[in-house]
Amino acid sequence: xxxxxxxxxxxxxxxxxxxxxxxxxxxxxxxxxxxxxxxxxxxxxxxxxxxxxxxxxxxxxxxxxxxxxxxxxxxxxxxxxxxxxxxxxxxxxxxxxxxxxxxxxxxxxxxxxxxxxxxxxxxxxxxxxxxxxxxxxxxxxxxxxxxxxxxxxxxxxxxxxxxxxxxxxxxxxxxxxxxxx
Numbered sequence: 001x002x003x004x005x006x007x008x009x010x011x012x013x014x015x016x017x018x019x020x021x022x023x024x025x026x027x028x029x030x031x032x033x034x035x036x037x038x039x040x041x042x043x044x045x046x047x048x049x050x051x052x053x054x055x056x057x058x059x060x061x062x063x064x065x066x067x068x069x070x071x072x073x074x075x076x077x078x079x080x081x082x083x084x085x086x087x088x089x090x091x092x093x094x095x096x097x098x099x100x101x102x103x104x105x106x107x108x109x110x111x112x113x114x115x116x117x118x119x120x121x122x123x124x125x126x127x128x129x130x131x132x133x134x135x136x137x138x139x140x141x142x143x144x145x146x147x148x149x150x151x152x153x154x155x156x157x158x159x160x161x162x163x164x165x166x167x168x169x170x171x172x173x174x175x176x177x178x179x180x181x
Contacts, residue, residue, distance in 0.1 A: 005092055009099025016075075020104060023068050027108030030061050031148050035112065038144035061152055065101070065159035072100055073166040080167055081174035090168055097163045105156050109149050116140055 013020050034057040041050040073080070080093050119139050 002095060005095040006099045009096045010103050012076075012096065013100045013103050019071070019075075023064070023104050024108050024111070026064060027061075027105050027152070028111045030057055030064070031108055031112045031145070031152060032115070032140075033057055034061070034151070035140050035144045035148040038147055039140045042141075042144065058151060058155070062155050062158065065105075065152075065155045066162055068104070069097070069101055069159035069163035070166070072097055073163050073170075077170055078174055080170045081172050084170065084172040085175045090164075093167050093170075094160075094164045097167060098160045101156055101160055101163065105152055109145075109152070112145060116142075116145065 034054055037050045037053040037057065041054060083093055083096075084090075116139060123136070
């Protein structure tokens with residue numbers, strides 16, 4: 001049952017292409033920048049400016065995660081009510097919303113990892129041929145990216161808790177009202 005709901009969550013996410021693309025790109029940028037400044041903090045032995053940037057990006061990710069969860073619940077209020085009418089429980093709908101939120105963040109993480117792997121491959125090849133010798137072959141180590149992923153996962157769990165509270169307030173009667181009422 002849970003696998004079927006996660007699959008439906010992915011399909012629901014992909015159905016709303018514009019919102020999915022926008023938030024995936026935002027998560028990608030935030031994960032990349034946070035990882036970069038964590039890497040900078042580790043490599044410069046605690047640069048305070050880098051630490052402030054990590055904190056700022058963490059707070060921005062918290063705000064955007066809460067905003068994304070609120071938008072998902074608000075825009076699909078009628079859908080959640082309809083699903084409750086046909087027998088879905090609050091737990092099932094919470095699984096759908098959790099899947100939507102986590103899928104968007106995980107895709108952003110995979111984009112960052114893919115870009116970093118391609119960067120390393122291209123610049124390692126360029127250095128072996130002798131084209132570029134001034135740029136580093138590894139932009140960000142994998143450890144800061146994994147730490148950022150875990151940090152963002154914690155933030156997503158907070159957003160999921162907010163969304164779950166909002167879903168509990170959705171009543172099935174909303175599905176039976178005419179649009180615009």
